[in-house]
Amino acid sequence: MSENVPADPHVAIVTTAGGVEDGALTISDGTPLKRALARAQSHARRKAFLLVLPLLAFIILTFVVPIFQMLYRSVDSPNFHDNMPNMVAWFAQNPSGTEPDETAFTALVEDLKLLKKNRKAGLVGTRINYELPGSRSLFTKGARKAAKLEPPYKEALLKIDPKWSDPKLWQVMRSAASPYTFNFYLAAVDRTRDADGKIVRVNENRRIYLKLFGRTLVLSLLITFMTFILAYPIAHLLATLPLRKSNLLMILVLLPFWTSLLVRTTSWMVLLQSQGVLNDAMVALGIVSDDHRIQMMYNKIGTVVAMTHILLPFMVLPLYSVMRTINPSYVRAARNLGATSWTAFRRIYFPQTVPGIAAGALLVFILAVGYYITPALVGGADGQLISNLIAFHMTGSLNWSMAAALAALLLGGILVLYWLYDKLVGIDNLKLG
Amino acid sequence: MASDVSDNAFVEFDRVQKSYDGEVLVVKDLNLQIGKGEFVTMLGPSGSGKTTCLMMLAGFETATNGDIRLAGRPINNIPPHKRGIGMVFQNYALFPHMTVGENLSFPLEVRGLDKTAREEKVKRALEMVQMGEFINRRPAQLSGGQQQRIALARALVFEPELVLMDEPLGALDKQLREHMQFEIKHLHERLGITVVYVTHDQSEALTMSDRVAVFDDGRIQQLAPPADLYERPENSFVAQFIGENNKLDGVVEGFEGDEVIVRLADGETCRANPVKCGDVGSETLISIRPERVWIEGKTTPNTTEAQVLELIYLGDHVRCRLQVHGNDEFIVKVPNSAGHKHLVVGETAKVSWDAQDARALDPL
Incomplete structure (x- = not known):
């Protein structure tokens, strides 16, 4: 066979791969075995790659790129830096803690004139306003009157508004002068910089984010636990019933999947609200009096009940597939x-169902942590989760950088939890089906 | 280990019936006594009720009617974990999340034995099946035969007096199966335990058992030592199910001494041993074992002409398919040794058999 070199490299490998020449395996025509194998496989690999290419492009375009854009936005802060060149120069020359002198105020007035000319006063004002509420009008008013100001500028500007000498304002402007900032992350964990640039906690009445992160974590764990408690017996029943009965039960489990999320959530509203079915029934049966109807909606109870129901199939299915x-x-x-x-x-x-529990718990928990629509509809003020606040910053306050910082923290938190989970349970133990 | 165990039966099924759906009886009127130290096999085709009987004995199924007694005590209402019966499952059922040692230790743990006693017994049980060095392996890391041994050791480690085995060798290849048959047999002899063994493999049943209960259609068709079962089947099902069997259909014509004269389908008569045939005029089926037929041998009342249809060479013997009395599935085994006539396909030969070896049974 060896005198007749076949065209197919596979055949050639079979005939002479056993012979070792110069320490490396070669095929009959002298090509190293590794290269011949790579050549033989490259065609198949290229074809396989072409098959996954559409999905890959889709994921990069709609998932990876937006995520990185979001992460970038959470540290990106170009408004002040791009529109206030004189101030940026002054901050660069004078270290933090320098008392703003006449040159500083000259630079400020020059920049305010620029803002007026470029119509960017609102933009810069908004940026400063994120960290020092009430200062947006300072900039719009300053920009409007800047053209008429006469030196000495410090005095003139302070006459318009004495707030211009606030050291806190200067600290905020200094940090905003950099094109990149971590202040959104600080704000997202209820921290801020004081006049000296030190990181301190915000006022008690403004600490909301950490509380919400904590609530999101606690409620998500609670929902995960509730789904586990409810799903385990159902999954066991599904796995042990005769096929015909278990199919029927499976349809009942999957039925919520086929119903709109909005319909399911609103039906919980019908059931749970204070004038709702459940309260009416209890009043009619005399369990509670008409004046003491139980508040089960627009608080944490509503969020937990509705989300447990909605996420239940995500626990049942992995459990079922393992138990079967x-x-x-x-x-x-x-x-x-x-x-x-x-x-x-x-x-x-039980030990043999742990992979299913692990998969279901991870699935439900991650879904719950990022859940938005149900808490928004039934959560009231008390049952809001962090995602509702992200949505508020996206659509309400239009502070996208803050939303991005919160979302990035959420993502980071989930990755940390995932890592912890991998250490405790082991991701290889997961079984989704 | 005689078959007369009715007085001091260790395991006793007394008129046991079992139905799953209230419409069909899976087990119909089962009566079976098993003596202490006996090795009894329940043999039968699938769906014959043998596994159901085993499950009732283990406590996983309840008898619909009748009593099951263990050492004289009715056990119908005793839950399985209190019966103290060892069992080897068909798929071994070794706990996959435990090591071999933990698997063996489990029955001792739930019985509240302390650690040193457990370790001692586990070690002894593993050595008994020559698996001592596998104590820290997981079941998934063992071959089928090794898993089988561990399952055996686990069923024996808590020293039960009765061990049930549900087709334990079904998943093994032929060679390993034959080897394990001997090992189980030897363990049984050495430990003096009572074994109830379920299989559908007749050679397994014949090699291992003291007595075999042949199941069909929810009833025991015959309960006998292996040799009796093969040599003296009591009905057509057993004759058919155990070993190879030549069948001749006919009608009883008359009795002569201890023999019955049967008119066969082709008009000829045949003298047979009336085991289970009716009176004159009733249909019967004559069963003759292939090795009880002579070719060109001595002349008996049952000598007849046979046409050779097919020869299959099997080394130590030749299987001959003949046409005898109109039946062209008549098999005769001719030893491949000196002094035996070698047949040629198409030739006609003289075949004969003793009347005692032709058993007239019930028609199928």
Whole structure:
């Protein structure tokens, strides 16, 4: 065979790969084996790559790029830096803590004139306003009157508004002068910089983000636990019932999937609100009096109940797929070996369902942490989650940088939890189906 | 280990019936006594009720009617974990999340034994099946035969007096299966335990058991030692199910001494041993084992002409398919040794058999 070199490199490898020449395996025509193998496989690999290319492009375009854009936006702060060149120059020359002198105010007035000319006063004012509320009007008013100002500028400007000498304002402007900032992240964890540039906690009445992160975490854990408690028996029943009955039950489990999220959430509103079905029934039965109807909606209870219901299938399905593969003879063997039914469950059945629990819990928890629409509809003030605040910054305050910083923190938090989870449970133990 | 165990039966099924759906009886009127130390096999085709019987004995199924007694005590209402019966499952059912050692330790743990006693017993049980060095492996890291041994050790580690085995060798290849048959047999002899073994493999049943209960249609068709079962089947099902069997259909014509004269389908008569045939005029089926037929041998009342249809060479013997009395599935085994006539396809030969070896049974 060796005198007749075949065209297909696979065949050639079979015939002579056994021979070692100069320490490296070669095929019959002298090409190194590794290169021949790569050449033979490259065609198949290229074809496979072309198949996944559309999905890859889609994911990069709609997922990876937006995420990086969002992360960039959370540290990007160009408004002040681009529109106030004289101030940026003054901040660069004078270290932090320098008392703003006449040159500083000259630079400020020059920049205010520029703002007037370029119509950017609102933009810069908004940027400063993020960190020092009430200062947007300072900039719009200053820019309007800047053209008429006469030196000495410090005095003239202070006459318009004495706030211009506020050291806090100068500290905020100094940090805004840099094109990049971490102040949004500071704000997202209820921190700010004081007049000296030190990081301090914000006033008590303005600490909301950490509380919301904490609430999101606690409620998500609670919802995960509730879905687990409810889903475990159902999944077990599904896995052990005869096929015809279990199919029917499976349809009931999946039914919520086929119903609009909005419809499901609003039906909970119908059930749970103070004039709702449940309260009416309890009043009619005399369990509660008409004046003391239980508030089950527009608070945490509403959020937990509705989200538990909506996320239940995500726990049932992984559990079911794992339980279905557990041979009933394991429990029988345990019973035969002398274990009570409880011991057989605890020692034999339950440990084998852990991969399903792990998968379901991770799925439900991650979905719950980022859930938006249900808490927005049924959460009231008390049952809001961090995603509702992100949405508020996106659509209400239009502070996209803040929204981006909050979202990035949420993403980072989930990654940390995922890592912890991997350490504790092991991601290889996950079984989704 | 005689078959007379009715007085001091260790395991006893007393008129046991079982139905799953209230319409069909899976087990119909089962009566079975098993003596202490006996190795009894329940043999039968799938769906014959043998596994159901085993499950009722283990406590996973309840008898619809009748009593099951263990050492004289009715156990119908005792939950499985209190019966103290060892069991080897078809798929071994080794707990996949535990090591071999933990698997064996489990029955001792739930019985409240302390750690040193457990370790001692686990070690002894593993050595018994020559698996001592595998104590820290997981079941998934073992081959089928090794898993089988561990399952066996786990069923024996808590020293039960009765061990049930549900087709334990079904998943093994032929060679390993034969090897394990001997090992199980030897363990049984050494430990003096009572074994109830379920299989659908007749050679397994014949090699291992003291007695075999042949199941069909929810009833025990015959309960006998292996040799009796093969040599003296009591009905057509057993004759058919155990070993190879030549069948001749006919009608009872008359009795002569301890023999019955049967008119066969082709008009000829045949003398047979009336085991389970009716009176004159009733249909019967004559069963003759292939090795009880002579070719060109001595002349008996049952000597007849046979046409050779097919020869299959099997080394130590030649299987001959003949046409005898109109039945062209008549098999005769001719030893491939000196002094035996070698047949040629198409030739006609003389075949004969003793009347005692032709058993007239119930028609199928």
